[in-house]
Amino acid sequence: MHSLSALKSGQLIGEQGVKISCGLDVFPEELFTLADHLESLDLSGNQLSSLPEDFSRFKKLRILFLSDNRFQVLPSVLSECPELNMIGFKANQISRVPEGSLPEHIRWLILTDNKIESLPASIGQCSKLQKLMLAGNRLTTLPVEMKRCRNLELLRISANRLEVLPEWLVKLPKLSWLAFAGNPCVNHTVSDHTLAEIHWDELQLEDQLGEGASGIISKAYWQDNEGVAVKAFKGEVTSDGYPADEMAASMAAGKHDHLIEVLGRLTGHPEQKDGLLLSLIADDFNNLAGPPCLDSCTRDTYADDAAFSLIEVLNITGAIASAAAHLHEDGIAHGDLYGHNILINDDAHCLLGDFGAATLYKDMDASLSHAIERLEVRAFGCLMEELLQRINIDELATQTDIFAKLQHLEQHCLSEHIKQRPGFIEIHQCLVSLKSKLLAVHAMTDFQAFN
Template identity: 50%
Template sequence: MDTLAQLRAGQLTGIKRLDLSCGLTEFPREIFQLADSLEILNLSGNALSSLPDDLHRLTHLRILFCSDNQFTELPACLGQCAKLSMVAFKANRIEQVPAAGLPPLLRWLILTDNRITELPEELGRRPLLQKLMLAGNRLRTLPASLADCHRLELIRIAANQLDELPEWLLTLPSLSWIAYAGNPKLDHTGEVLVGDTTPTIDWDQLQLEQRLGEGASGVISQALWSRPPAPALPVAVKLYKGSMTSDGSPLNEMNACIAAGLHPNLIKVEGRIAGHPDGQAGLVMELIDPRFANLAALPSLDSCSRDVYRDETRFSADQALRMARGIASVGAHLHRLGLCHGDLYAHNILYNETGDCLLGDFGAASFHAPTDSLETRALQRIEVRAFGILLGELLERIDGGLEPSTLESLQALQLRCTQPDVLARPGFEAICATLA
């Protein structure tokens, strides 16, 4: 983190990224001294409510973070920033999004956890738009112009007030990741969770040990579960936060984990926690073998909607095919239950050296009607495109061992999964048959 003192002393000349979080109530004009180099500006975690009208003087600015501030309106000056492609104003108090505030090269817009009731039609006139994060607002409709955003791959509209999913949304040719849970009129949670028999586990039976990780939705710790007269069992405990994440509500994630049930490629849920002293919601899950590792890292600021693999990541043909079969199988399982994962990505997959894999992180999961309809088929085929992208990433990293005819068949499957005609894509059942 940089300091205001360094900026004012001229010690940051030539930097490409500036991070300032120091209780700012006004935009420091000294930032303009960095106009010849500054590309990424992070002013999150301050008390700002406006930006200067001449922000466009930062002629190289590509990425702007202003989350956790006090903005009530998306600043109109952003629209004058010629190179600005990523804009993040999460967790402010934004009610208005003026058309003038949308930069021409907009690729990635984050307006999660605000008070927005309406978006301008101008949003759909940003042809580079690829990632749109709108969870935790008050939207009742989406701009119809978004139907023209043929590059849009990821949209988060969970926890709003939407009455329906627009037909055009389900036909977007590139859409691969969608989260819409928590819109009351779209919520099929009760239908999917009917007859839920998940056991409850008393907090007093759990002894927390080391922390394993922390994400936007909660904290995961290793623990011992005392189950007399049986011996204590090592488990993982996830305690959910109450705050809104970029995907939606953490409690929806918990319901999705429970609804997903048992499958060899899912992390088993042992039970729901009861009696936490602070009333915190949580799950007890099986403890994963430490030999499992993440398949890839999260997308970067540059890759936007594509995961980042290590340069040295390579797979044998058997390993890659085993992973592809496992994820296709769990995809078919979830869709039969009326559940779309919403975030089917390599960074949410754990794998080992033999190709065993586990799909995790249900933060973006959404429940659809368990009955077959054009809408449910479209939602499922949107997720199939995400699988097609994953399959392509696996095929790119195979170190030989595939027969040419097998490789050709897999490449053809990958193309069918990612074709622009949503309903012409195969379902996961057909994909499993092909991979078998």
Template identity: 50%
Template structure:
């Protein structure tokens, strides 16, 4: 029996989570209200709905609502009456309008990626708990200046919109750590220049033989492959084929440009070449194959953690390992900044490690290009990324084994660095050149 049939038969009493994805719904099932005393998470994604009932607030315990991949053209006003609603997702709809009345009072996480939104209501600035705002792939030219009051904002995605400049107030938010803005008019020039700055081998598609799939993300699919070079040699590689549509982070072509611009570094996954002559015209990169001993350092944020990664319960390492990982990542990011890019998604879940302190930074989906004609803005963007590094240091230290006497001085130094990176005074945060130098000692 399907979930929708169970719901209609009254067999789901007391559930806290209800998944109605892809059930072919054209309207809200009234039977959901029978779960009002318990339901906290409701997923209506992948249906054919374009409205929610005016009495949605009857779901008094509802905290999370997913309505992605539906044909909504307006964010429903009924959302604003839901007393406990914190996370709202309307990704890949047809939304043009976001009424002020649609904003829940406890809003913490808002996903409106890949819609047709041209403006947002000033009332968004009256949501002091807002931490995460995902707006990539819309038609925005500006954000309401009233949002300067959103002092809790930590992650903002405004890539693939129509901004002519970054809002000045946005760069002054004290907790902002992850800001993606690629694919806007003001960022097009630096992206094109970066693509041409680093020589990249052109790899004919016919030289690649795809093997098994290694993974799939929002922007593309990665396969292991054999690269049969012109000299007759064969090399095992990874091949990433980009999907083409806008993701939560921005355009895949921006990610490709950032990967190429990063250049070689021992703590970055090396780009070996750019694919050409794909039969479907699909863009792609040939990457160095990462040793299978490497795995993700952490998992992505949960609803509860919102902006912070989730680590395995048994995640532990020595202080020496933490220091080594921190140093490797700092060195890689220092090179990115020197090459005119910010990673913009500096998270442990985008890092691979082998259990011994060797670590590699990946996933350039949110990476952006620094405005080299604006030194002050570039410097601020670099120090926004320093706060993300401070969050990483905090997590690395939290999972350390007890520190030996001989390591206490370096432990204190790393804790002090973490505090500096997370300073509310953005200008007081260290640049990554300084961070990398300190950790290389």
């Protein structure tokens, strides 16, 4: 974080990234002294409502964050910035996005939690758009021109007013991560009378384990000192949608070896918050990957030395395919099938978590349901691609056949023609077969070595 006084005194000359949050209600003209070098500008958490007409003087600006301000209209001057490809205006008061206000080369646009009722037809000209965050607005339709956004991979349109999910949308060739709960076009409620109700007073709360966009997770003890995780939802719209939809999907998911088990529904919270009791994850589990960074946009990040054996890849992909098949059989789209939402231990046992972007789509028509599953299959293909890029190189020389078959499956999952992608049941069966073949090879090798 930088200070306004440092900016005015010239201390920030030459900086490529600047972040200032101090209640600004007027854009500081001194920022133009940085125009020759500035690549990233974050003025979130201020009281700004407009940008200067000559804002395009920032010729090298790539990233702009103006979240938590007072903008009512997305500034049209943004389209004149030659390098600007990531824009964030979360939690403003934006009701209008003018035609031609978006840079045609934009990759990542965040307009979560505003008052937007419609998008401009000119968004169809944004051919490089990969990530679009629109949850928590007032959209009733999407412009058909968006079908030209053929590089769009991640879309958040939950918590809007969409009456119909357009068929052209789910057929976009690269769309992989879609959240659309909390709209009239889907039934986003679930009734599960078999789920236990657990009162707050039955719990002995311990340390906070973590905090996400939708809630706070804490360790607690319940019944015979059993350790559990308690997730208390915040009740606010998040970048993925309504926490109530996350809770509904978590409950509807049911039991599966590779899902985090929901033990019960929390009642009697002192602040009237909704919540769930979840099984406590052992300490030896860690995230498979890190979330996307500003440069990777839609792709997860991995440690520089990350490497996987073929058996590990088969364990991971087999587990996640099985979990995804279970979810889609019940009409649940995870919406965020990513390595950073997969927990893994040293034995390569996996758990798929985080239902913040999930949608219950069971009541949608058959053609849309088919397309929604195949859309998520592409996300699975991206996961396969990331893992296969990091295969232990020593195995490539000895297991070329199995590796080639995995690559073939990956390519089918990534097909730009949605009807050519397999379903998760077929994917799981293929992976089980390949794992059996690899284990047989290992057994034969061990036998020969022993003899």
